[in-house]
């Protein structure tokens with residue numbers, strides 16, 4: 045194959061990460077690490093109430109406090125005609141009417157709608173001075189009754205969050221053929237029914253959100269450093285919809301970003317306010333969230349209540365699936381909040397199965413809680429949880445083995461058109477399941493279960509055979525479904541005269557390791573060492589454009605854009621080489637970093653061509669521009685469909701309800717793999733978040749007052765090292781058929797596949813004790829109560 | 840107005856007049872511009888701010904700078920070799936892919952070194968998992984951090 049030194053940069057090699065040295069030695073540059081001369085500090089005054097009218101705000105004491113530069117409220121933003129924060133996806137309801145889109149003001153306009161809602165901003169010389177002055181801001185509230193639960197919010201007589209959204213309904217949406225589904229149920233041999241909750245989560249990237257804005261009066265330009273996953277999208281939304289600024293005068297830089305998981309996709313009020321305020325005070329303005337603010341103001345995830353029914357024939361073949369979900373959107377529509385419980389959820393309900401008829405309805409409610417939006421998986425974990433729980437329950441009711449019922453229903457022929465709009469291009473679900481069963485040593489499970497039984501412990505095995513739709517998205521399809529943005533990606537390959545390369549990508553790395561993976565792609569293609577390739581991302585001043593990183597899209601869409609730019613580099617390189625080698629362009633081949641005249645030993649290395657492009661003394665100047673620098677935009681032809689099998693093995697102590705995950709095995713099909721080490725790391729991280737949801741994490745609001753009860757790491761159970769097992773992970777490859785790298789994306793799979801595997805395993809363990817149902821998180825108390833036959837009512 | 844404090848950070852003596860409310864982590868980040876030490880929470884739970892004070896791991900977010908008069912502070916910037924070569928624990932994190940976004944990483948590395956100092960060079964998986972209880976990572980699922988600490992501990996022999 046390759047020479048050893050080349051193997052180092054080859055696709056498929058676990059190249060150690062280029063970014064690690066800076067992170068390991070304290071050289072990372074996150075937003076809060078950036079200091080600008082003369083910077084001031086912003087502190088946001090937030091609502092202590094879940095729902096209240098603002099009667100009066102008196103700034104005078106706060107304005108007189110030491111170090112205070114300015115105090116702004118909603119009156120000031122209204123006077124400057126600041127727009128509301130936009131929602132990027134228009135959902136049409138069952139009647140074809142547009143969803144209700146109540147205003148989302150960056151600073152409250154007369155009313156607050158969740159604890160933590162922004163009421164005012166104080167700008168001062170130091171952070172402590174701003175915080176001290178916040179204590180002096182007098183706000184008179186008229187407290188209103190609050191509603192935090194989506195089911196309650198939709199009931200008649202519930203407190204109304206927005207005047208413009210009667211009954212707190214944003215939309216009632218549906219997908220699928222209702223008549224066909226009803227017909228399928230009419231001929232069913234058995235129907236399995238389930239009511240489940242997908243618990244609300246708080247993303248908790250360890251770097252809190254931060255924003256530092258600078259206005260330059262000399263050229264009327266703005267620079268915003270912000271912890272964000274998609275700086276071009278941030279800029280577009282902020283300039284076009286909220287501040288009305290000329291886009292070309294605003295540079296958004298998302299430097300090193302300490303994790304996102306979705307929560308840093310969105311345009312937040314704080315980003316807008318510091319940008320606006322930096323001009324008003326004519327000073328750089330910095331805001332960094334403390335963790336308590338992050339709990340209150342980062343968009344939350346999940347929060348679904350679902351009733352589902354699965355119709356089967358006598359052999360356990362699925363005939364139809366009916367799903368009714370109530371989704372909590374929080375107090376306002378966050379940037380992509382409307383799309384998560386609809387097009388990222390309902391479309392996934394076919395899973396890996398041939399279910400011919402599916403109908404889903406989603407009732408989406410406003411409540412007095414923090415807005416809910418995409419969190420690792422975004423809609424797909426919710427769909428997978430419904431489907432994989434009901435399938436396992438169906439197996440128990442039909443007396444079928446957990447794996448067998450899945451096998452009987454797997455899709456085996458591709459491409460496959462689901463009844464819920466997606467066209468799966470390729471997959472091999474059976475092989476993933478087989479491989480996962482070996483990895484989990486399912487054959488040895490009965491013996492392990494018997495051994496545990498002797499110790500008084502209950503062992504169980506749980507499956508989840510999940511699918512996800514990644515690589516968002518064909519822009520025309522997304523547009524037809526209501527997306528207000530394109531979903532392509534851009535990439536630029538800048539070859540330097542000496543043959544080294546800088547890659548500019550619109551994807552954004554906040555832990556994913558693009559600086560290494562993308563460098564591998566480029567190095568392998570150009571036949572140069574990975575050290576000769578640098579990847580730059582996260583700066584609207586440097587990238588041609590970018591839609592950013594979310595939905596496991598970076599390699600599938602961003603990588604494809606880079607490949608397209610490389611095609612152009614190669615094509616131009618061939619023209620230059622043909623001239624240098626005095627041959628016909630059609631005779632030039634490019635391989636292993638050399639342009640060769642086919643069938644001869646006449647060749648010129650890539651670096652030689654690059655040099656000629658920039659020192660064009662011997663160059664076809666009459667036919668060709670100098671330089672070797674190409675940009676490409678790539679719009680995907682379809683979604684990609686990563687899929688796999690996750691198997692959890694648990695041991696439960698029936699005396700205490702304590703659950704231990706003794707084994708977790710995952711076999712995923714991500715298509716081709718560029719860097720297996722990085723891919724495994726992504727799976728590990730996703731699993732930790734999925735297992736965290738299943739075992740530990742739960743966002744809880746007080747039902748009466750709407751106070752967030754889990755607002756710190758003392759109350760919100762983040763998975764720690766001792767809470768998790770080591771994972772067994774492997775892959776099975778069916779290359780994606782419609783992108784140049786054959787890749788599908790791997791960032792979310794762990795969080796999507798794992799929760800039902802864990803819950804199914806615990807139910808499997810406790811089924812002999814009569815336990816049929818459990819809700820996440822599986823705290824010892826909940827499990828113990830279920831064993832006692834007194835299930836906990838879920839908040 | 841301020842209070843004077845003098846301490847030694849990464850071998851350098853620093854004297855400054857500071858707001859007595861200034862936390863050690865703020866002193867390190869804002870006054871010294873050593874931004875490798877991070878702040879991930881406000882309840883002393885995440886460990887992103889971990890530094891050494893006189894050789895022992897301390898969460899620098901939960902103490903005032905003025906408490907450390909005369910103390911020897913070592914931050915993540917102070918543990919690599921003179922020419923920037925990584926400490927064996929740093930090298931093991933890179934080798935084992937024990938970091939993703941890098942935000943928890945400085946604190947993790949400091950805690951890991953402290954763990955080895957306290958418990959020796961051969962550490963079981965369980966000991967490492969329990970020993971890192973004060974450090975939260977949201978990215979890695981800890982799997983590779985555990986491997987890194989095991990390898991780093993072994994490679995710290997004789998260092």
Ligand code: FES
Nearest residue numbers: 879884885886900
């Ligand atoms: S910042 Fe110190 S423990 Fe979190």
Ligand code: FES
Nearest residue numbers: 939943976977978
């Ligand atoms: S590497 Fe991101 S929090 Fe640990």
